[in-house]
Amino acid sequence: MIGTNELIMIFGVVVILFGASKLPELARSMGSSMGEFKKAQKESELNLREFEKSIKEPTAPKSKVQETAQKLGIDIRGKTDDQLLDDIQRSSEKPKEVSEP
Template structure:
């Protein structure tokens, strides 16, 4: 994101000093005054200004060199990209079928598969309570063995051997 470069004395978004506010600037100035003294402070300010100016120039030179090289690369690769787009169009045209809507198709349709035969409905086995009683009435030994009746165990619990 680029900000508008402000002239001295202009106010705006670009005039902010980032996370450093005026109270912090006053503290930094007082500490610099105590450390370097009033005689060296103007010289230190000039040197700091020169260093910041050189840093900005180097940063701008790097940015302009980067942008120029990116433009050169884009110009060099433009013919290759156009060739690749042309090949892509040719491939897509050969793979995708072309349809002429409104005209009959000249190819014969594939024969349809015969319909599957309908399945017969399953008939559920009907169990009645009378049939269950009649079936178990004639087989008392099987009933005792299944339920555990007659051996002194609870029908709900498995028998344990000791």
């Protein structure tokens, strides 16, 4: 942590290097650059959150095979259309359970 003596020394060096008349202009430019930095940081965090959300939620449209399999209650994650077609065919070959009234 910077102590009082160090701050006074830094301020003295700044006054010697830039002069007392340039200090307000220097402070203004530092303030505006900090504002721009924070704005860019918030924007990048927002973009990162949107990217993470897009990874978690696939936005690719489902094919007809995927839609049909999902309607039949077949898990479609990680399966190709050919695998899903096989699963659909197997599920259609199973005898249906009929409930008696």
